[in-house]
Amino acid sequence: xxxxxxxxxxxxxxxxxxxxxxxxxxxxxxxxxxxxxxxxxxxxxxxxxxxxxxxxxxxxxxxxxxxxxxxxxxxxxxxxxxxxxxxxxxxxxxxxxxxxxxxxxxxxxxxxxxxxxxxxxxxxxxxxxxxxxxxxxxxxxxxxxxxxxxxxxxxxxxxxxxxxxxxxxxxxxxxxxxxxxxxxxxxxxxxxxxxxxxxxxxxxxxxxxxxxxxxxxxxxxxxxxxxxxxxxxxxxxxxxxxxxxxxxxxxxxxxxxxxxxxxxxxxxxxxxxxxxxxxxxxxxxxxxxxxxxxxxxxxxxxxxxxxxxxxxxxxxxxxxxxxxxxxxxxxxxxxxxxxxxxxxxxxxxxxxxxxxxxxxxxxxxxxxxxxxxxxxxxxxxxxxxxxxxxxxxxxxxxxxxxxxxxxxxxxxxxxxxxxxxxxxxxxxxxxxxxxxxxxxxxxxxxxxxxxxxxxxxxxxxxxxxxxx
Amino acid sequence: xxxxxxxxxxxxxxxxxxxxxxxxxxxxxxxxxxxxxxxxxxxxxxxxxxxxxxxxxxxxxxxxxxxxxxxxxxxxxxxxxxxxxxxxxxxxxxxxxxxxxxxxxxxxxxxxxxxxxxxxxxxxxxxxxxxxxxxxxxxxxxxxxxxxxxxxxxxxxxxxxxxxxxxxxxxxxxxxxxxxxxxxxxxxxxxxxxxxxxxxxxxxxxxxxxxxxxxxxxxxxxxxxxxxxxxxxxxxxxxxxxxxxxxxxxxxxxxxxxxxxxxxxxxxxxxxxxxxxxxxxxxxxxxxxxxxxxxxxx
Numbered sequence: 001x002x003x004x005x006x007x008x009x010x011x012x013x014x015x016x017x018x019x020x021x022x023x024x025x026x027x028x029x030x031x032x033x034x035x036x037x038x039x040x041x042x043x044x045x046x047x048x049x050x051x052x053x054x055x056x057x058x059x060x061x062x063x064x065x066x067x068x069x070x071x072x073x074x075x076x077x078x079x080x081x082x083x084x085x086x087x088x089x090x091x092x093x094x095x096x097x098x099x100x101x102x103x104x105x106x107x108x109x110x111x112x113x114x115x116x117x118x119x120x121x122x123x124x125x126x127x128x129x130x131x132x133x134x135x136x137x138x139x140x141x142x143x144x145x146x147x148x149x150x151x152x153x154x155x156x157x158x159x160x161x162x163x164x165x166x167x168x169x170x171x172x173x174x175x176x177x178x179x180x181x182x183x184x185x186x187x188x189x190x191x192x193x194x195x196x197x198x199x200x201x202x203x204x205x206x207x208x209x210x211x212x213x214x215x216x217x218x219x220x221x222x223x224x225x226x227x228x229x230x231x232x233x234x235x236x237x238x239x240x241x242x243x244x245x246x247x248x249x250x251x252x253x254x255x256x257x258x259x260x261x262x263x264x265x266x267x268x269x270x271x272x273x274x275x276x277x278x279x280x281x282x283x284x285x286x287x288x289x290x291x292x293x294x295x296x297x298x299x300x301x302x303x304x305x306x307x308x309x310x311x312x313x314x315x316x317x318x319x320x321x322x323x324x325x326x327x328x329x330x331x332x333x334x335x336x337x338x339x340x341x342x343x344x345x346x347x348x349x350x351x352x353x354x355x356x357x358x359x360x361x362x363x364x365x366x367x368x369x370x371x372x373x374x375x376x377x378x379x380x381x382x383x384x385x386x387x388x389x390x391x392x393x394x395x396x397x398x399x400x401x402x403x404x405x406x407x408x409x410x411x412x413x414x415x416x417x418x419x420x421x422x423x424x425x426x427x428x429x430x431x432x433x434x435x436x437x438x439x440x441x442x443x444x445x446x447x448x449x450x451x452x453x454x455x456x457x458x459x460x461x462x463x464x465x466x467x468x
Numbered sequence: 469x470x471x472x473x474x475x476x477x478x479x480x481x482x483x484x485x486x487x488x489x490x491x492x493x494x495x496x497x498x499x500x501x502x503x504x505x506x507x508x509x510x511x512x513x514x515x516x517x518x519x520x521x522x523x524x525x526x527x528x529x530x531x532x533x534x535x536x537x538x539x540x541x542x543x544x545x546x547x548x549x550x551x552x553x554x555x556x557x558x559x560x561x562x563x564x565x566x567x568x569x570x571x572x573x574x575x576x577x578x579x580x581x582x583x584x585x586x587x588x589x590x591x592x593x594x595x596x597x598x599x600x601x602x603x604x605x606x607x608x609x610x611x612x613x614x615x616x617x618x619x620x621x622x623x624x625x626x627x628x629x630x631x632x633x634x635x636x637x638x639x640x641x642x643x644x645x646x647x648x649x650x651x652x653x654x655x656x657x658x659x660x661x662x663x664x665x666x667x668x669x670x671x672x673x674x675x676x677x678x679x680x681x682x683x684x685x686x687x688x689x690x691x692x693x694x695x696x697x698x699x700x701x702x703x704x705x706x707x708x709x710x711x712x713x714x715x716x717x718x719x720x721x722x723x724x725x726x727x728x729x730x731x732x733x734x735x736x737x738x739x740x741x742x743x744x745x746x747x748x749x750x751x752x753x754x755x756x757x758x759x760x761x762x763x764x765x766x
Contacts, residue, residue: 304624306624439717443629453534461525
């Protein structure tokens, strides 16, 4: 009886302790929340004031200009800080999108950095952009980060995370004047920089094997009709399954070739207008471009979607003749010197994209992470473009002759064709819509007769149309 | 005055740690989820439920009405129901049939192990295997249909809206049959061999023994298999995520994937909670029914 009574008392006490802890926890949490709200409201006020100041400055400048006064160009204090920061022995975790061969090329950059900074060890974890956006968003919300530096091609996502307060601001870490024009715009928000650019890829056109074209007497087309003739010629070659192989599994290979059609037949400006939502996917001009594409799919010029790395092998083994892919393909084939490309005749633009590196707010190694970011945005680019990664630099401090030799030829041809660099459509819009775009294109590839349905879905779900 | 039973407090003390954990990690989050789904923009409303049910985007719709009713997407909820309609009978019958054949005819633990492999494979790997199994270039299924000359099935199933959901369901039959086989093997083991022997002496054939003796005696096992498979079908996520991501065109989307898309991609926690609550409401009746049934002794 005594024992049961003491057990009952203990149990009662335990319940009381748990209840008290629970209430204390809830009250502390609500207080923290209210403090956080106050802080964020103060931050909002500050940024509002900053915005007002900058507006006033602009107005003053305008008035001065109108009055014919001599305007002084404000000095931008963005010189790259090169002083060496003394860092304790730390291990940085870096998440990046590269695996396999691409990872090897990136590791060359990291190894060089570690050589120059013996106190810093880097652990690299490959994770594709889709995974980064899905898993890290949730982890950031919980106030933790699995990496000190994250690299992703999705600038929209970095900005989204910055707006939610999960990213370290890096304004002033690099000299913004030393980069390819416009490359920093997509990682800016509130006039501040939230990530730095690494190397750039281009998606210039249909790749082919020079030896294959020579063997079958094929040549690059100069008009749409010649392009169709070329496809017909290829179709007639024994052993060829389809003239063009379609990459798949993660969605973007189909969107790349679609964007190329948009740019070729609607011009770079149409790509911009589709991104901003100024032109709808159901616009007659867009429909006409998609009809060209679906006509080719219907006539069997494109293969059905095949996992994109497997498709490289099949294309190189001459089961297919053409493959629309980015410049990184130069590093994925046995003999890059046997490789050439042509854009759709008349294409004036080429989609270019960059990988951006940023630091999550929850890192415990901020100094070392900043040092690495600075390196990736500058000297690291020179190292990366000299490997067979198939990339070009975004930092103007790298000379063209530092590029891996096969890429020098590709780069020269793009310059010769005078193609302007256009942002990637789905990477720029991002969010839910991006995955929807990929999935709808997959559907279009196997059921081209559903074109109208696909375009209507893309139009109605576009963020600018209130979707997504 | 009758007080609580003598062992009442002692039981409570033993239960307290478990209850604390269940409260913190199961009950509290469940209540928070319901709260989150109903508390929108500072006030209680069912707006999120209306939103998720009326959503018409192919990657998020629960019920989808299209101009092509003969071809998916039909919406995640409908896909889950189709999944159950095909998966439950196949898994139940296959499990019972295999367990019976292995026990009474050409029994082999090797065959059992092979079937059971599906059960122990991580679902993410299972999803990858399904993708390859139904791939035109490397998969065994299109290869077989190619050999049989059935062209419309000799292609990559996961690429086509009419076939992608079916590919996933058939793949999950393989992954889940190990479970029903195990349950039925145990149930068959509990049937006294004298029953079977007596029937044989009386001249009953395999078919008669199966339907008249074995099938009625393994009824409790059948209930467990059906209910557990139903729950598995409602919460299916991993293999869809890996094999098709709900595509193409949302044709293989399922409820758990929609919930995940709201939560991890759109960061719309209220909508994700609303889908979670709908999913829970669907899983509760079979779960409770099974619990009550087991409590009553099957």
